[in-house]
Amino acid sequence: MKKNLVPLVVLAALxxxxxxxxxxxYRHLMILFLMWVVIxxxxxxxxxxxxxxxxxxxxxxGSGAYAAxxxxxxxxxxxxxxxxxGGFVAVAVGLPFGWICFRMRGAYxxxxxxxxxxxxxxxxxxxxxxxxxxxxILIMPSFVSKVPYYYVALGMAVASMISIQWIxxxxxxxxxxxxxxxxxxAESLGINTHFYKMLSLAIAxxxxxxxxxxxxxxxxxxxxxxxxxxxxxxxxAILVGIVGGVGTVYGPMxxxxxxxxxxxxxxxxxxxxxxxxxxxxGSGAIEAIAKTITGAHVLGFxxxxxxxxxxxxxxxxxxxxxxxxxxFRTKTAA
Amino acid sequence: MAFFQVEKLVKYFGGLAAVNGVSFQVEKGxxxxxxxxxxxxxxTTFNMISAYHRPTSGRVxxxxxxxxxxxxHKICKLGIGRTFQVVKPLGRMSVLDNVIAAAYSRVxxxxxxxxxxxETIRFCGMASVKDQLAKALPIAGRKRLEIARAMATKPxxxxxxxxxxxxxxxxxxxxxxxxxxIRENGTTxxxxxxIMHVIMTISDRIHAINFGQTIAEGTxxxxxxxxxxxxxxxxxxxx
Numbered sequence: 152m153k154k155n156l157v158p159l160v161v162l163a164a165l166x167x168x169x170x171x172x173x174x175x176x177y178r179h180l181m182i183l184f185l186m187w188v189v190i191x192x193x194x195x196x197x198x199x200x201x202x203x204x205x206x207x208x209x210x211x212x213g214s215g216a217y218a219a220x221x222x223x224x225x226x227x228x229x230x231x232x233x234x235x236x237g238g239f240v241a242v243a244v245g246l247p248f249g250w251i252c253f254r255m256r257g258a259y260x261x262x263x264x265x266x267x268x269x270x271x272x273x274x275x276x277x278x279x280x281x282x283x284x285x286x287x288i289l290i291m292p293s294f295v296s297k298v299p300y301y302y303v304a305l306g307m308a309v310a311s312m313i314s315i316q317w318i319x320x321x322x323x324x325x326x327x328x329x330x331x332x333x334x335x336x337a338e339s340l341g342i343n344t345h346f347y348k349m350l351s352l353a354i355a356x357x358x359x360x361x362x363x364x365x366x367x368x369x370x371x372x373x374x375x376x377x378x379x380x381x382x383x384x385x386x387x388a389i390l391v392g393i394v395g396g397v398g399t400v401y402g403p404m405x406x407x408x409x410x411x412x413x414x415x416x417x418x419x420x421x422x423x424x425x426x427x428x429x430x431x432x433g434s435g436a437i438e439a440i441a442k443t444i445t446g447a448h449v450l451g452f453x454x455x456x457x458x459x460x461x462x463x464x465x466x467x468x469x470x471x472x473x474x475x476x477x478x479f480r481t482k483t484a485a
Numbered sequence: 486m487a488f489f490q491v492e493k494l495v496k497y498f499g500g501l502a503a504v505n506g507v508s509f510q511v512e513k514g515x516x517x518x519x520x521x522x523x524x525x526x527x528x529t530t531f532n533m534i535s536a537y538h539r540p541t542s543g544r545v546x547x548x549x550x551x552x553x554x555x556x557x558h559k560i561c562k563l564g565i566g567r568t569f570q571v572v573k574p575l576g577r578m579s580v581l582d583n584v585i586a587a588a589y590s591r592v593x594x595x596x597x598x599x600x601x602x603x604e605t606i607r608f609c610g611m612a613s614v615k616d617q618l619a620k621a622l623p624i625a626g627r628k629r630l631e632i633a634r635a636m637a638t639k640p641x642x643x644x645x646x647x648x649x650x651x652x653x654x655x656x657x658x659x660x661x662x663x664x665x666x667i668r669e670n671g672t673t674x675x676x677x678x679x680i681m682h683v684i685m686t687i688s689d690r691i692h693a694i695n696f697g698q699t700i701a702e703g704t705x706x707x708x709x710x711x712x713x714x715x716x717x718x719x720x721x722x723x724x
Contacts, residue, residue, distance in 0.1 A: 322593060325586040332575035339535060339569070341561035341590030341638055 158401070162309065169301045178297040182369060184411045185304035189311045189362040190384075191391035191403030196315050197355035198389070199398035200324065202331025203253070203348055207264030209384035210248075210271050211241040211356040215363025216378040217275060220288035230290050233364040234303075241360025242353045244271070249352040253345055256334065265381075272379035287374025290367070300369045307365060308404075311358045316400060318354065327351050328398075359388075382449065387414075390452055394459050396466025405467050413455060417448030486549055488513040488673060489642050494543035496529050496697075503529040505697035506543070511642070516664075516674045518688030518705070522717055526697040527677045528570055531644050535567045536560050547642065561590060566640030568631035570647045570677070576620035580611060580630055583619050587637035602637055608670075609633040609663060625656040632663065636672075643667065645676040649683045661686060685709065693717070 165185075169178055190208060198204045218240035219233020244267075252263040275282045282288070294300065318324055326347045329337040337344050367373055378384065387410060395406025420426055420441045429438035463470040487510035496504040504526040511517045519527050532538045534545055536557045545553040552560055575583045584602040585595075592598050606615050611633055614622065619630060628648050635643055649660045657680070664687055668674055678684040684691065684705070691708040693701040701711040708714055715723055 321595060322589045322598070325582065325589055325598075328578060328582075329575050329586045332577060333573045335537065336569065336573035336575060336634075337586075338537075338557040339561060339567055339573075340587040340634060341558050342586070343556075343558045 161404075165305055169298045175297055178301055180411060180415055182297065182301050182304045184407050185301070185308040186362050186365060186369075187387070187391055187407035187411055188308040188404050189304075189358050189365075190388050191395065191407045192308075192311050192315050193355040193358040193362075194388040194392045195395075195397065195399075195403045196319070196327070197351050199392055199402070200319055200331065201327040201348060201351040203351070204257075204261045204389075205264040205355070206261050206381075206385055206389070207266075207268035208355075208359050208388040209379045209381060210264070210268045211245060211359035212363040212366070212384050212388075213271055213275065213373075213375070213378035214241045214244045214356075215360030216367040216373045217282060217288070217363075218360070219364040219367040220290060220373055221282065223290045224283070224288050229293070230364070230368050231293065233367060234361060237364030237367075238357040238361040241356040241363070245352050245356030246349060249349045253348045253352075265385075268379060268381060268385055272375050272381075275375040275379060282375070285374055285376070287372060287377070288367075289372050292371045293368065300365075304365060304369075307358075307361060311361075312400075312404070315354065315358070319400075323347060323350060331398075386452075390456060392466075393456065394466060396469035396471075399466065399468040402466050402468040409455075409467065410452075413451055414448050417444060417451045420444050487511065487546075488548065489675075490546050491530070491534065492544040492546065494530060494533055494545070495541045496526075496533055496538055497541045502697050504533065504540075504694075507694055507697065507699055508543075509692045509699070509702065511673055511675060513641075513673055514668070514671065515689045516668055516676060516687055518684040518691040519675060519677045519694070520679075520684060520691055520708075520714075521694040521700075525695045525717075527694065528646055529697075530694075531567060531646055531675075531677065534560075534644060535565065561638050561640075564639070564641035565644065566635035566638045566642070567644040568628075568635050568646055568648055570650070572624070572627040572631055574619035574622065574627050574630055576618065578619055579616050580619055580622070580626075580633075581606065581615040583630060584633050584637045587634040590638045605633055605637040608666070609636060610659070624651050625653075625660075628652065628660070629663070632667075636667065640672060642673045642675070645674060645678075647677055647679065649678055649680050657683065681709075 168181060172178065190212065194205060194208055215237030218237040219230045222228050222233050222236060223230035248267050252260055255263060276285050326342050329340065329342055330344050330347060334344050363378060366378065391403055391406035391410050394409050395404065396402030425437060425441035425444060429441050459466065463473065467474070490510040492508050494504050494507045495502065507526065507530055509517065519530065521527050529538065533540045533553065536555060540553055544551055547563060547565060552563060575586065581602060584605055585598045588598040588601040592601055606612055609629055609632055611629055614626060622630060632648060645664065649657055652660055661683060664674065676684065676688065688705055690703065691705055692699065693708055693714045695717040700713040700717060701708050
């Protein structure tokens, strides 16, 4: 019971969040956070548990987003249907890709996922008649309020985490980790490694696609550079996984929270603090920094990743005992 | 019809014939020792049986069924388990989880897999280390884990690839005891081994190969006194 206490408290806090916080800005951030929990959990399944590092999560995210967007654009059906369909479209993209590319191991597979990402991005930009090309797709949001989106995102985050945890604790989970640890040994234990890698990819692609569909519904606008973005989606997914802790249950959640916060810190110039300081002190230098820092979130990511890999190679959740010890020790010393 | 047989197995790596026409048979319940100097093609033979390599030509027949075109995981399911000479522990999993992963090849529920794994771990004498990470085990433990994992797939035929190499004398006696126990359990064994004491003690028959070809076969005494075998191991001066 005590083991489940923390997750339940977090869940309860998340459930009442939009009732307590009326500020749309923070609601927006929390929706992004929940979306990244879904994507991060999916990436963690294929890369963290199964050991098949994917640089191309945006391929699945974009497929899901475009599935929802095109459905609404061409057939005038509510883009919400895409929420169901988007996941399956992403799986339809992922399975043939996996069937071919899982013949490759390690870095070669990772490079192939990168290629898939780029192929789809260019494909979506070139096929103007179908996708609208670089003009993108604009749909009318269903709700003015952010609250419905928030609860859809929360439901998705919970469903993705529970479903992935359920799988990881059963037979496929043992098989995924065995494949990560040694593919040849796994084969000798009767594990059809090709099949189980495909299964892992399909589940990851499904949830990433669903997250993409939610993005389409929520933002109301997508274009190829946004949803098939290498650094905003694919790399961000990897960072969420690594910062939180690869192959851990709650890693993606912690990672998503940290990464969305860091991204927003930079984007907003530390919530306007730098701009304020610049004005207050009249220092030109700080004002100049305030203007340029908003574009420097990528730099922030870079520094964060270096620090995390050096200090906490297993991520915040994976190295939690280490963090706890360090904090505890400094307290007793003081 | 033999329980298990390989027939004129040939494997070329480019122009090099690693195995060149090896044939042998194994009867149910027997222990066959496979010996030969380094690079004579023993492990390549095992790798062909368990389908890590496709034979260039030749056949592998298990209980009347040709199996040399099947993938590795199906061969395991048919009832052929193997260990690796260069041990392959699933490092960041506990010993128990290593064996559970193997047990899932025979059962589907977690409870059954857990029970089968525990039973196998006790059988192999690893109960005291079952919660350790596999990568934390010393070499003797890792070799034993290879056997435990293979046993959890409930093999009828077990291929042991140098499971005694690198063990100290005490560990060696334990390893021999374990192999004997596995045979008493009804499992047929083909064993590759360099340590003569081990192979002479436990084998019913020995098959010796050199340069990918059979040079002798017979009881341990026959093979030990065979001229070609002595020549292969010690050179022509001693033959």
